[in-house]
Amino acid sequence: MTPRQIAVRRAGPVLILATLLVPSIVLHGRMPDPAAIHWGVNGVPNGHAPWWVGFIPFTVLFGLCAAVLASSGKTQPRRTAAFVYGIGGILIAANTVTIWANVDRPSWSAARHLPNVALFTVGLLLAGVVLGAIGWLVAGKDPVNDQPQAASRPSVGLKRNETAVWSGSAHNWWMLLLMPLGVALITAQPYTYVAVFPLLIALLAVLLCRLQVTVGPTGVTVRYGLLSWPSRHFEVADITSAVTIDDLVPLQYGGWGWRRRAGGGFIVRRGEALVLHRRRGAQVIYTVDGAAAAAGLVNDYVARQASVA
């Protein structure tokens, strides 16, 4: 990790945290207590809370994101940095407006109105995008991995005049049980707006029950869920080698679904998995039946491209 990348991962988030905390602490004497913390669609303040409620949750949330970034190791520091900085941007913008609306006002109901709620929302998102872009630029290119000299690289013996496609999948039909379970849990709740959660759980169930992998001359494509959407593609040029894990235990990677510990890969069930070593970024892992043949074909295509280059 270069000094610059370390600075991005540690100094940047600290600066953002300071920008969140310092103005609130310095100016809180000039803000009403309780302060306005929520505005209606018409721009009139309609929610209030003790002054610290306005910024402590923000700060904690950002602190968590920053901790994630600091622990990201070799896993895509650039993308993670952009995301964390982006969140920081949104929080700073929201916090700044909250302070501006409350400072030197006699009470929360007399806090300044938001002149244009739509503009405010767009402004928040813009702040996120701008800071995210800054984080992206400052992070610099992800480190390049040297081609590992693997002791035994699987191969399917692809001949010179052959082209081949490998197709496979991994299933976990137990995941579909999440749906009735989620519905049962939610109907036990008294609040109706919580209905969004069974929708989220249904989405999870549909996404986590299947993963499809296709290996071909254009690279590796993985397709998530029952709908085979969304998908992710890896170019052959981006891959240095492929190996298999015979028995991947989901809990060792933090659970099921999209997992950072699997390099942003996807885990659907316990069992064999395909590991792609990448030129930029960390290795990425996907659970799939028949991973050995998949890895073999990936290596053959990598070797073929290397021999052409």
Add this chain to the structure above:
Amino acid sequence: MLLRLDTQDSAPIYLQIAAAVRRALATGEIGRGDKLPPARALGESLGVNMHTVLRGYAELEREGLVAMRRGRGVTVTADAASRAHLADLLRQAVAEASRLGVDRRELIALLTQTEANQ
């Protein structure tokens, strides 16, 4: 499952795909009940239209090697494995007959006679 195609084959892609499946059946790479890759995924992987793949699959269905069912995908039928080899032999016989100038009527007569002699 692994499907191998010969890059020097000049036949239309859909026929090459069908041939690749037949090869996989013959070697035991695919067996009864296996599902063929989704047409969209296979097409994207090979850089061909999804319908080209489906045309290849339809060819296999016509030969009784696979069954295409809405929502269930394309599955290899029970007698596909055994059929694949036979279909291959027949294809070779037809090609040879054509090369020798033996017409269909004669070919059928020859087949009937061969079967009767068994």
